[in-house]
Amino acid sequence: MDHSWKQIKQIIFDADDTLWENNIYYVQATTDFLNLIETGGFNRSDIQKAFDDLELEVVKERGYGSHNFVYILEELFTRYKKESTVPLDEEQFRFITKRFKDHPTSIPQLFPGVIETLRYLKTKYRLYVLTKGEYKEQQGKILRAGVHECVQEYFILPEKNDAAYRKLIEEHNWQAHETCMVGNSPKSDINPALRQGMFAIHIPYRDTWKLDDEPIEVRDGRFMELESFEALRTVF
Ligand SMILES: [Mg+2]
Structure with a gap:
């Protein structure tokens, strides 16, 4: 040396x-979210792109942290819900966000x-x-x-x-x-x-x-x- x-x-x-460990919770919630939105007939890479774009915007305007991440998921879910031809599973969405929200308060x-x-x-x-x-x-x-x-x-x-x-x-x-x-x-x-x-x-x-x-x-x-x-x- x-x-x-x-x-x-x-x-x-x-x-x-x-x-x-930190990012695994974000990765897990993002993957689950993409899976869920995909059931509405949307293209996965388009959803990912929408997510990435909004994430960049939110980080710039609001900063980091789990609240801002949940905000992104909620914004996108509302957006896709309106456009979807089949109803998106709201219960599954609540499960994804709840599990994610629980992590920052654990050890x-x-x-x-x-x-x-x-x-x-x-x-x-x-x-x-x-x-x-x-x-x-x-x-x-x-x-x-x-x-x-x-x-x-x-x-x-x-x-x-x-x-x-x-x-x-x-x-x-x-x-x-x-x-x-x-x-x-x-x-x-x-x-x-x-x-x-x-x-x-x-x-x-x-x-x-x-x-x-x-x-x-x-x-x-x-x-x-x-x-x-x-x-x-x-x-x-
Ligand atoms: Mg680090």
Whole structure:
């Protein structure tokens, strides 16, 4: 390992799909929803396209979070219900949204060894969580997962872009080259952190949300890819 990794003093962790499962609930609800609308005689790729278009719009105007996702499903269901020649199963629709709505209030499904790894790292580094989304929802997950007890502080922002990272570093008087970001999203975690001069560790998730995905721009000495969260112990 490059000697400079030894200078790291603080490690910042993404939360969704890095500490715990998140996107699978969205994928499951989307798949169920597409199946349901298809029964109305609509073309699956057309429904998917309508979903993608509305999702882009909603994320831009309202931000992230499960409420906005449910809003998309409801909007589309109303739209397709009007156009459908056969009645769409409303009960099935309510089942899909209810099951999805129940997930943010349950205990997050942490990946193997997350708490143990954080406790270990805490003895050597200052740890933080940086997540984007709806404040109450993200805070609830952090608290229920018990992650707040393993870190100094957690930050919940509407967006994780260059400006957000810059501000975080400045406000805490951190040195970028002493700071490492860990996450599953190239777009929200890895690329903006690398652009600020930080170190970055990518832990790929099998189903990263497409709006969070993009190619990793720089794979130099400040970048590393790991297979699992637990593998952080082999680095630090
Ligand atoms: Mg994530």
